[in-house]
Amino acid sequence: MVRGRKLKIGVAAGILLATAAGVALARGGSPEPGADLILRGGTIYPGNAAPFKGDVAIRGDRIVYVGPRASGGAGRIIDATGLIVAPGFIDTHTHVNGALASGDPAARLVLPFLTQGVTTAFIGVDGGGDPDVARTFGRDSGAKGGDGEAALGQSSRDYGINFATYVGLGAVRLKVIGPDDRAPTPEELARMQGLVSSAMCQGALGLSTGLFYAPQSFARRDEVVALARAAAEKGGIYDSHLRDESSYTIGLKGAVAEAIEIGREAGIPVHIAHIKALGVDVQGQARAIIAQIEAARKAGQVVHADQYPWSASGTGLSAALMPRWAQDGGRDAMLRRFDDPAAMARMRPEIADNLRRRGGPASLLITSGPADAEGRTLAQIATSAGADPIDAAIAILRKREAGVASFNQSEADIAAFMRQPWVVTSSDASQGHPRYYASFARKYATYVKEKQVIDLRAFIDRSTAVTAAMFGLEGRGQLKAGAFADVIAFDPGRFAPRADYVRPARFSTGMRTVIVNGVVAIENGAPTGAAGGRPLPRQPRTGSCR
Template sequence: MKTLLLAGIAALTLGATSAPPEKVDLLIRGGTIYTGTAAPFIGDVAIRGDKIVAVAPHIAATATRVIDARGMIVAPGFIDAHTHMGGDLMSDDPAKRLVPAFLMQGVTTAFIGNDGGGDPDVAATLGSAAKKPVGINYATYVGFGAVREKVVGEDDRAPTPAELETMKGLVATAMCQGAIGFSTGLFYAPQSFSTTEEVIELAKEAGKRGGTYDSHIRDESSYTVGLEAAIDEELRIGREAHIPAHIAHIKALGVDVQGQAPQIIAKVEAARKAGQNVTADQYPWSASGTSLVASLIPLWAQDGGRPALLKRFDDPALTEKLRAGMTENMRKRGGPDSLLIVGGTYRNQTLAAVAKARGEDPVTAAIAAIRLGDAGVVSFNQSENDIKAFMQQPWVMTSSDASGGHPRVYGSFARKYDKYVVADHAITLRQFIERSSALTADTFQLAGRGHLRKGAFADVVVFDPKSYASRATYTAPTELAAGVRTVVVNGVVAVDGGAMTGKAGGRALAHVPTAGTCR
């Protein structure tokens, strides 16, 4: 009786009518449907071309193909708000451009250009999909780091007035070419050399054109200004640039700030209550992914890039200062046992193990490793209580921060389900689905995405609630997720019966700038 009542309510909510579509290409029948907004119900999804034409408890349509989804969950394709998958999407290798790590989790759309890395030539980034078909949809940011390096370089200095105007022009042009917003990675050199005022001036260019300000904040720990001050800066930039503020991969990183999630949540809630548009994304892992340099080298020693850093390693006058800074940064991240190297000569070894094998202290071993190259590291630095506290906020959406060597590329959405929904009961299934689809689509104005409803683009995932899970681990990070049965991208079946079809249905999603702001 309860199921029938829910189905009836859902049918009314979705505007279902008694007149079925005449004929459809694909009918997903009998699954438990989560639309992105309505309560779940047992029903069908009908697709013609690249659009959903009906969602209802029963659709008596003639279909070219019917997929039996009984016992399965049917949801909007998931949207990853923070990735570093631009290289795969632009690759000359068609297999990489399908992005199987994402499709096999049900992810049908990803954002790229995060952390300030977005190429200012947004037209080329978005135009690539027409020449090199992709497996998923993608949108891109214009990145502060890419813009600043192009104009100012890697030095620790302020831009001249002329350089600032040039950077503003690059951001404005990129927004007019379809960038979704302006991203920064204020923790990373050379972006870390900027003032708040410089960032505000550039963010204004994105704000007036309807974009979002997305930031890996200046300090997620206690490296420089501290976590709380970095959140304050994020909020100030949003207010003064008149732009929605989005906190990238929200976290409390390191032993000095673990347990501060309640204070950070309170700051965001106060800003939202005051009328400011503030959101965040989060990946569901206790370890972050970065590099040896970013995690251990003091910012002053990164001035001038890698060539300058290597010279500083050989300068006896700087040895004591450099080693002291590295020792302190290592402490903040939990010590050498908490840093797992995931690339290069010492792959899958902790820094502590490398130091022991070399017969050296951890700082000396780290310098030796950095001389060989800036290897990626997995840094275990977050508490489960903080992770869950952030995850439970209605303004926090799902992301992966997908980058090489970390299992979050292959397992973030599946892990959020199997650990935090099924095992830990930190959030509900409906919350997981809506914060992995509709919340992201609505926040970033992705028209026709993130919902199962008539007229929406046919981005759909069908997964088995009993077996959907991450199989990727920190030492085996490239294992595909389990449990996804079907994935549809713009009406194209990309995953069928739990296997990739090899079909590329993805599209580049250009943001439409505010009317009258582009010539």
């Protein structure tokens, strides 16, 4: 039997997919030497290879056979007839750090990934990655290997899925400089570079940035290049939420050019997070952005991106509407400016323009924040209060920060980006937005089956093998002998999202079996409670951490 540690399963898990038809599970018989479990008779999409009907055999945490027919029996045989069998999906951009790295993850926080077939996720994105990567991975940050490199062994914690993490510009900048709008001193920059280097030696994927967000927006390009170079020396990747996905500051084209130039100057691969053309001023620019990236790639630079399949982005209300200068010094300083007539006289027209570029108050749905605001648009809140939308937004922010779903992308741009072979799947998972529960299911149901923007193999490859190759995830993303046994099986007629903007926390349907490192986490469409996930520290470049 394939066993794993148990997660704590809540009430929601108990009723999950109760109406779904089961996959037959045969038990008994003599186990085949070398196999604990066989998925039999499915249509196998192995990752970067043509599909075929056959079997996948697993022993322990590894795949031991993929082919037309596994000989003999096994301790367990899952009948996958009529199902799509694929590598576990890899989600390159999520905001659920606590759910994955706590060491005692609540099942309700991990299940949205599992019920979509996600077996590996990245955290620490948008510049938020803790420089104490060893702590994130549940290890002693002071541990050293015999060759001087950080000890990158397994944690003793229980995890629902695999995860990797970045070190973040925002976390590093706050630790050294704080929330202020200023450049670092030479001594501070050296400290920041040291934090990045140390994090890389502890297993970080690379450096992530959220240059749109204060205080990271205060960082000039030379500062970012210096930190990216520190990650590059250890073999890392530069992952960036661009400085501008719209027309706030340097514009979308300027922000893409900046990311490419940072990568070129630092000598580091560039990954653009959740690529999009956001807002009325830049809708229709997808083809121009694609041309920019293609030119860099043809020139020999490594540049790629991820994308979530939704027309509404998700961010904070202050990030969407407040000028960056108004956020200098942090939230308390911003609140004081709300009470300063001179500051408000300067701020109000800028907020109005930000609201315009977002598509107006009806385009902003409050997804988290004050209870009386959640689930309503800014337009509805303003109307019910008899207030101007700007005053309504400020009233919300006085209570607390709020999350928003911002409806600001065109379907034509979404499709244009999705068709690129260098754009992989992500969720940008965050509470209050359906992308947490349904991104992979929606991409399949909407853009493969309904709109036929991409075909099934492209969807699977760019959610598995292509992603693993981009980020150097050895042994992940493909079904082949010797690979880690991250395997999923879904019903092609039933795999679909249930979450929407009104009810964002509804599990997807049709995912029949999910196996994480050989541990069956979803069986017959329902969670088993077994935890097979692991931290996935990236090995730093040989000798770079001596």
